[in-house]
Amino acid sequence: MGATQQIYNKLYHCYGSQGWWPADTVFEMMIGAILVQRTNWSNVEKALCQLTPYLSPEQLEALPMEELEVAIRSSGFYRQKAKRIKAFLHWYKKYDYQLAHLRHVETETLRAELLSIHGIGAETANVLLLYAFQRPVFVVDAYARRIFARFGLDMPEKEQVFRLQVETECVLDTEGFKEFHALIVQHAKEHCKMKPICSGCPLVDECERRGV
DNA sequence: CTCCAGGAGC
DNA sequence: GCTCCTGGAG
Incomplete structure (x- = not known):
C-alpha cells in the first residue's frame, strides 16, 4: 500500500467520516x-x-x-x-x-x-x-503539504505533480476524496498545526517530528 | 497591543 | 516576493 493511502486509512480510522462540505446548497x-x-x-x-x-x-x-x-x-x-x-x-x-x-x-x-x-x-x-461538480480529485492545500511532508514524503512543489501522485496511488472515488480533504483539515486543526500537538496524533509512528 | 493563519495574481 | 484583509490568540 502507498504512503498516501496509509495516511488516508489512519486518519479515517481515527476521526471517522467527516461529511463535508458544510453548506446547505x-x-x-x-x-x-x-x-x-x-x-x-x-x-x-x-x-x-x-x-x-x-x-x-x-x-x-x-x-x-x-x-x-x-x-x-x-x-x-x-x-x-x-x-x-x-x-x-x-x-x-x-x-x-x-x-x-x-x-x-x-x-x-x-x-x-x-x-x-x-x-x-x-x-x-x-x-x-x-x-460542487462531483469529480474525484485530490485537493492540494497548505494542510496536505504540511501533513505529508511531516509524514516523510518528498513533496513535489508543483500542484499538478503532487495531485496526480496522490490520485494515482490512492484508490478513492469522489466521496473518498471528499473525506480525504476533510480529514486533512480536521487533522491539521487538531494536531498538525504549524506548531504541532503530537500527543494523541494518529500519525506519530511515521512522523518525522515524532515526539516534538 | 502585536502577531499570526490562510490563496491568488502581478 | 510582494500585496491584499480579518478575527482570534497571545
Whole structure:
C-alpha cells in the first residue's frame, strides 16, 4: 500500500467520516470555496450569514459590488473576493447557472475553465471540482503539504505533480476524496498545526517530528 | 497591543 | 516576493 493511502486509512480510522462540505446548497458551497481562500472558516461563516438573503446566482448577480463587499468583509481580502465572486458568476452564467449543464464536461476541460476565471487558482478549482461538480480529485492545500511532508514524503512543489501522485496511488472515488480533504483539515486543526500537538496524533509512528 | 493563519495574481 | 484583509490568540 502507498504512503498516501496509509495516511488516508489512519486518519479515517481515527476521526471517522467527516461529511463535508458544510453548506446547505451547492451554490452556497461554491461561494464558500472562494470566501475561504486564505481565511479560517469562522470568518467565512459570518460572511455567509450576511449573504443569506442573496444565496442564489441571480440575487448575487444583482447585488451591487459595494454591498457585496460589505457583506463578505469578515472573510478578509473582501475587495478581491467580491470581484472573484462576480467573475465566477459571470462564468457560471454561460451554463445558465445550471449544474446539470456541466455534467457532461470532461474534468480536465472543466478544470481549465475554472482556472481561467480571475481569482480561481489550483486549490479553489480542485475544491469546486470535488464538492460542487462531483469529480474525484485530490485537493492540494497548505494542510496536505504540511501533513505529508511531516509524514516523510518528498513533496513535489508543483500542484499538478503532487495531485496526480496522490490520485494515482490512492484508490478513492469522489466521496473518498471528499473525506480525504476533510480529514486533512480536521487533522491539521487538531494536531498538525504549524506548531504541532503530537500527543494523541494518529500519525506519530511515521512522523518525522515524532515526539516534538 | 502585536502577531499570526490562510490563496491568488502581478 | 510582494500585496491584499480579518478575527482570534497571545
